[in-house]
Amino acid sequence: MSNWADLTNGKRIKHLRGSDLTQQGLADAAGVSLALVQKAEQDRGELSVGSLLRLANALKTDVAVILGQQAPRRGASRDTRAALRRLSDAVHDSALGDWNGIERPSSFVELSSAHDRVCAAYWRGDYGVFSELIAKVLLEGGSRYGQATGYEREQLGSLLANTYQFASSAAILLGQRDLAFSAITSARRLAKDSGDDVLAALLESTLSWIHLRSAKVPRAVAVAERAALHIEPSFSRASRPQLLAFGRLMTSAAVASSRRGDAASADDYLAQAHAAAARLGHDEALYGTHFGPTAAKTEAVGIAVALGNYGRALQLAAHTELPCSMPKLARNRYKLDVALAQCEAKLYDRAADTLTEVALDAPEWVKHQALPGVIGKRLAKVSTARVRNISELIGVPLIA
Incomplete structure (x- = not known):
């Protein structure tokens, strides 16, 4: 698709409507005439503010998206x-x-x-x-x-x-x-x-992740580290909620450190996460946050991938079993790391199979992940046909 801002308002409306909604369906949903929708998509005449608001509401978007000020x-x-x-x-x-x-x-x-x-x-x-x-x-x-x-x-x-x-x-x-x-x-x-100090600590783990996704890596590390120091338990006396929160914060700090190539810090934080997981003994969930031996192991694979240690990542993955209780999104995020490591090890067929598993298991979620595109570009060097087949499963083009 062309740059969103370069499209006309009519083309944006038509794109947002998609193939699953007819012009008449949009008109009915917006409470406007079919003629107005047709004129709007053909860029004939100016839309009033009221019509823009009705169309945006029917398309489940904002007026700024229709006007090209924001991209969908x-x-x-x-x-x-x-x-x-x-x-x-x-x-x-x-x-x-x-x-x-x-x-x-x-x-x-x-x-x-x-x-x-x-x-x-x-x-x-x-x-x-x-x-x-x-x-x-x-x-x-x-x-x-x-x-x-x-x-x-x-x-x-x-x-x-x-x-x-x-x-x-x-x-x-x-x-x-x-x-x-x-x-x-x-x-x-x-x-x-x-x-609630434990909940407050877990919120900082989420904040660290938001900073990481926003490319504010040093801040992501600092937030997780600061919160972990605040709640750091004495392992002999720590409650299970404290151990879970501390372990999750240590994995957050480890992941963020790996993203800036700081292997020493990542290893140190990860070691503390493994210690907390070992103390817990099994996977647990608190406030919807999961942590335990499985989380520590799967995060270690992702950290190795981020640091470019693909052989190490595959070795760890070979000894990592995913329990049935592991949340679907966490499982698939881990599989994307494995697929990238397989690509870098030139195990292209295995990488394609892994990516396909993810696409079939979480088709909507995977659209919003960056790694499928990275993996797709690597796979395309071997077989563009295979990548296009996976693209159809995901509903998003992985290669141009």
């Missing part, structure tokens, strides 16, 4: 764009205290159940369900939080903070950096008010 997420389906819109509205409306239409918010038990489903939807990459549940928890939970006191308020604060954390993680995965920072800011404020 590459490869995002209409469903994903709609999910992003719901996610953005939920984060911002709840932070602003917009409780319009919420007369009787759900009980804490009901909100807890919805939160558990938020966690499950996130880890399987179901952004449609995820965004709907996020909106329920943040808006209804925020309304109830404003009226609660005592222990109930503390419980709701932790619940909302963790929900904002998931919103932040999803936003950065989908390329929405500003939304991710907005959500994590709300999460940190609520966690501080609730007095």
Whole structure:
């Protein structure tokens, strides 16, 4: 596709509409005439502000995208764009205290159940369900939080903070950096008010990851290291939640260090993560964050890949078993690291098979990852036909 800003408004509307929505369908969804949609796509005449707003809402996007001021997420389906819109509205409306239409918010038990489903939807990459549940928890939970006191308020604060954390993680995965920072800011404020030190530490792990995805690598390391020092446990007396949070922060620092080529620091942080994992003894999850021996081993593979130690990465992968309990997205992120290592070792058929596994297992999630494109370019040197077949599975061209 040409540069988004270079397209006309009509071509942008047509692209956003896609093949799954007819012109009549867009007209019906926007509450405008078919003639208006046809004229808009043919760039005949100027669209009024009202028409632009109606079309943007029907296309589940923003007016700025139609006008070319912002580009849509590459490869995002209409469903994903709609999910992003719901996610953005939920984060911002709840932070602003917009409780319009919420007369009787759900009980804490009901909100807890919805939160558990938020966690499950996130880890399987179901952004449609995820965004709907996020909106329920943040808006209804925020309304109830404003009226609660005592222990109930503390419980709701932790619940909302963790929900904002998931919103932040999803936003950065989908390329929405500003939304991710907005959500994590709300999460940190609520966690501080609730007095939950472990949750606060886990939020810093997410913040470190946001900085890493934003190419702010030194800041990513500093955030994780600072939070780890704050919660660093005495291993003989540490609670399991403390060990989990400390281990996750150490892996965050190790990953960020590997991205700037600091092998010594990465190895040091990773050793501490392995120590925490060994102390835990088995994989655990807390506030939707997973850590244990499996996480320490799979992160070690990714770190070796980032440092260019592809042989070492494949050796580690050969001795790493993935339990059935491992979240789908974590499993597939690990497999992308393995596929890249296989490419660099000239194991092209195996790399293509691994990438295909990921594409079939998480087709929507993989569109928003950078590694498939990197792997695709390497595979194309051997077989462009194979890469094009994988591209069709993913729905995003891996090579030009």
